[in-house]
Amino acid sequence: MSRIATGDWDAIVIAGSSFEKIPISQERQEKKLNSDIKNINAALVAAREAGHNVSIKNLQKTLKNKEVQLEKLLASHKKDDLIKFEDLGIDCLFIDEAHKYKNKFIFTKMNNVAGISRAMSQRATDLDMKCEFINEIQGGEKGVIFATGTPISNSMVEMFTMKSYLNRKALR
Numbered sequence: 001m002s003r004i005a006t007g008d009w010d011a012i013v014i015a016g017s018s019f020e021k022i023p024i025s026q027e028r029q030e031k032k033l034n035s036d037i038k039n040i041n042a043a044l045v046a047a048r049e050a051g052h053n054v055s056i057k058n059l060q061k062t063l064k065n066k067e068v069q070l071e072k073l074l075a076s077h078k079k080d081d082l083i084k085f086e087d088l089g090i091d092c093l094f095i096d097e098a099h100k101y102k103n104k105f106i107f108t109k110m111n112n113v114a115g116i117s118r119a120m121s122q123r124a125t126d127l128d129m130k131c132e133f134i135n136e137i138q139g140g141e142k143g144v145i146f147a148t149g150t151p152i153s154n155s156m157v158e159m160f161t162m163k164s165y166l167n168r169k170a171l172r
Contacts, residue, residue, distance in 0.1 A: 001083045004090075012090075016097065024129045025084045026073065032129055033070040039107055040066060062107070085130055091143065093134050098146035099153070101127045104161045116157050124161075131165045140169030 001022060004012055040063045047055040095101070105120040105128075134143040144166050152158045164171055 001088065005083055005088050016100070020123055020126060022083075022085045022088070024126060024133070025086055028086070028129055028133065029073055030070070032132075033066060033073065036105070036107060037063065037066050037070065043107075086133055091134065091137060092145070093131065093143065094145045094147070095127070096147045098148040098162070098165075099150045101165070102158050102161055104128055104164070106157060106161065106164075116155075128165065132168065135168060141167050 040059055044056065044059045044063065047059055101121075101124045103121040104124040106116065108116055131144045135141070137143065146162065146166060151162055160171070
């Protein structure tokens with residue numbers, strides 16, 4: 001990783017397992033979790049005002065999970081903290097086997113809708129923050145490229161997930 005950070009490379013090819021070990025800064029992770037918690041709290045207030053008891057229970061569970069994630073983040077340093085992803089000078093990502101990153105946290109106020117899963121993986125969360133960083137430095141587009149044989153196999157949520165990695169600005 002130090003050779004990546006100090007070199008002037010046109011392209012770098014690394015294994016997915018190595019890519020996942022490159023930490024994103026704790027500040028960026030904390031900012032993302034706080035943003036998720038803020039959005040969930042706003043949805044919780046709206047659900048209480050509307051009297052949607054099922055929604056309230058689901059939102060409380062989601063909120064609790066996000067708060068636990070934030071506590072764990074603040075309490076631990078699992079990865080090497082010498083070089084952060086943001087410091088590597090990477091300005092474009094080409095992700096092969098992108099279908100491995102489908103289990104991303106998608107916040108929605110809707111309940112019991114086919115295809116919308118509450119499941120999320122650390123791998124997808126990590127890639128999401130890295131893609132968000134690349135999209136920020138590239139102006140919101142053309143910084144992330146995916147390759148996969150099965151981009152969408154089960155639901156519209158998978159299409160939304162893939163699009164959110166590639167161009168979140170267009171989804172807003």
